[in-house]
Amino acid sequence: MKKKIIITISVLVLLPLLAIFCSNNIITNSAKGKTFYNVDAIPYNKVGVVLGTTSKLVNGSPNPYYVHRINATVALYNAKKIDFVLVSGDNGTKYYNEPDTFKRELVKQGIPEDKIFLDYAGFRTLDSMVRAHVIFELNKVTVISQKFHNERAIYIAEKKGLTTVGFNAKDLKGKAGLKVQTREYLARVKVFLDLLLNTEPKFYGEKITIE
Template sequence: MIEGVELNTVHFIKRFFLAAAAALLLWFIIHTIVIVMDGLNDELMPVDVAVVLGNKVETTGRPSNRLQARLDKSAELYREGYFTYIVVSGGIGKEGFDEAKVMKDYLIEKGITEDKIIEDNNGYNSYMTAQNTSHIMNEQQLDSVMIITQYFHISRTKSAFSKMGIEEIYSAHADIFEFRDLYSIIREFPAYYKYLLK
């Protein structure tokens, strides 16, 4: 009789963990689809300022393909009159370059005047970028923002900006798709909830 109870208990525990794993997998799939759709669905509205999130700078001192795509999108939308200012946000990467300075120099090369570009040299992650942008917006009396980054990164970044009390948040994704996006999309699942709990 005791052996039968023990077998039933083991069977119940196995079924419980299988059901939990299946539920987690389903949630991951749904969450990922929502993140990708949100990121690819640009919200283009006239705003006060755009924020371009930093990324790798090559050892040559030039923006990586990902970073260049973000900057090109910001330059394109700036010329179309969607915003007046651009915040370039990044830190000093392992290559030793100040991402924000590299980003600013690149935009100046693209014909955007220096007085329209605001450097955030302490944007080491999305949350810090949101904090720093919030301070900049308060100082400059700016109310609305457009986030420019990779499509899979947009939902988490909008969540971080929302936590800073910024209400008018729009977004546009960089026009670049790479095989490594698969890894980045998977990584967004735990990263999103980490930011949500901050």
């Protein structure tokens, strides 16, 4: 009886760890050679999709992930590696609107307003990638976020028929990024559950042409 309990506990512990290990390796390896830090090295795409995040931390200070994604988007646009920006994020309530917040800052940084399109239904990375392909009718994009996020976005996008490269915004190292990195491991496992269950975006809607 005791031996069976030990085996059961071992399986319950090892299976989630194995799922995390396999999911992480598959997604990391699939994105090799498809993410870039150097703006000169990344290929041109008509549209860059910047993935939304909150602009402020709980304590009210600027969110570094947001700041770095803004900087990466501006650098890519100024280098003429993209012509348009699609901001995809959460617009869950009237008090929380990632796309509008990103747009205001991007315009302030010099990107013309008519070059910025907003996807208000990018509630998850899956939603953002699928909607970029289906709603905004894009076949190739440059996704803009931190490397770990870009890798996951690229994997999802390519499974959904969207060819993608990633431009890596500056990341946080050490303790500052530990919480986000830990959450990323779980998000990668969920990618495979979503694919298995053929999970769809929360909303679709009318098609929008970026031009």
